[in-house]
Amino acid sequence: MRVISSTSNRNSWRLLPLASLLLLAGCSTLAPDYQRPDAPVPQQWPEGKAYAANSGDAKAAAELPWQDFIRDQRLQTLIQLALDNNRDLRQTLEDVQAARASYLVQRGGEMPTVNAGLSASRSKVQAGTTSNSAQATVGMSAYEIDLFGKNRSLTEAERQSWLASEETARAARITLIGEITSAWLTLAADRNLLTLAEQTAENARQAMEITRKRLEMGVDSRVDLSSAETTWYSAKADIASYTTQVAQDRNALWLLVGQNFDDSLLPTELPASTGLLADIPAGLQSDVLLQRPDVLAAEHSLQSANASIGAAKAERFPSLSLTATGGLASSAMADIFTGGASTIWTLAPSLSMPIFDGGSSKAQVAYSEAEYRKAVAAWEGTVQSAFAEVADALARRGTIQQQLDAETSVVSAAQRSYDLSLARYQNGIDSFNDALDSQRTLYSSQQGLINTRLEDLDNRVTLYRVLGGGLAEPNTTADSEPAAAVNGAAGG
Known part of the structure; x- marks a missing residue:
């Protein structure tokens, strides 16, 4: 018994190196510790004559559900249809599923693949003599023990790529909400312009008829009639153009929505801004940009590149593979299942170490580090683009009301001028050219006011979008969704 005990102890000591290697497999990776780079943008939004004073919660847009931002039920219905049916968004969502599957494939590679086998053979040894053998085995083949975290680094890189695709899908959702709203508003504005062209054409027709009668009476000249016809034909051309534009606007909406919809969901005219859209404060701090989905997607790509450095570094260190099988063997298949078989096993560890590879492993590390620096620049560029988008939207927000007020006054003055000029012309005081110029x-001016009203509404939509609005669900906050994404990633 003492001899057996001694042998057992010696075998235990021999297994210590293998146990140590297995423990090393649970150590951290060789990837650098990730630190988010400093955002290369000012902490405050721009200030100056073009910018209104900003106030309010910096996260107001991100926390405001789009159903609360957009108050028109028809537009809400179209947006929901688009979120359910838009083909580009569907492709993006499938990219997320593909990225998740790729991550799970890579994560599965960290675990050994265990296979079971059952085999039997019968062979002739010599004349009149046959040999039978049967085996039932369970084992794993060439399982790489992750000593230096290469596989874990690759898995982390895939996980971050998956999370980046999720954020890309969230960004696509925000963009789609904005595109549907803008297309709907453009259709409304073009219908306003079509109505205005029709009204102008009718007024021009009436003026043309009056001029024709005055020509017959010898009061007006053919020059006056030709001028009246010019205005009428110009308005008719605008009617044709806006009719086409309205049809194309509807086609654009149909493509965005992704299915047929009832025309009752379409606007008949451009609505008032206060009744359609909520106003969004930008807040004072620009760090709200770091939670935009496109910025988060760029950061996840950056973290994926960081993990890839760890995998490249691990390639320069030894790798340990293990093949092991165990089972039962007998000369008869039936003995395997009745307990008459003998035990068989194999254990074959394999250690390999790179000695000379022409510098390829070192170059791979340099490549991974360059890709990381490239990802840093991409993240910084995304943050800067986000800042510029918000700054541009704020600059328009700060001046659009002044332009609206001025153009409204212009339209009122032009209307009074036209009414007076037309009355003076009809009373024979002024020539028709004065009335025509006023018309x-x-x-x-009416066309300009319609376009500026559209720009005002579009600016509100743009500001909501670039501040990260459109993701929060009713009675929830946008902050819960990234956490859910990370929790889902951890849970597989």
């Missing part, structure tokens, strides 16, 4: 000025 053209009124028409142009």
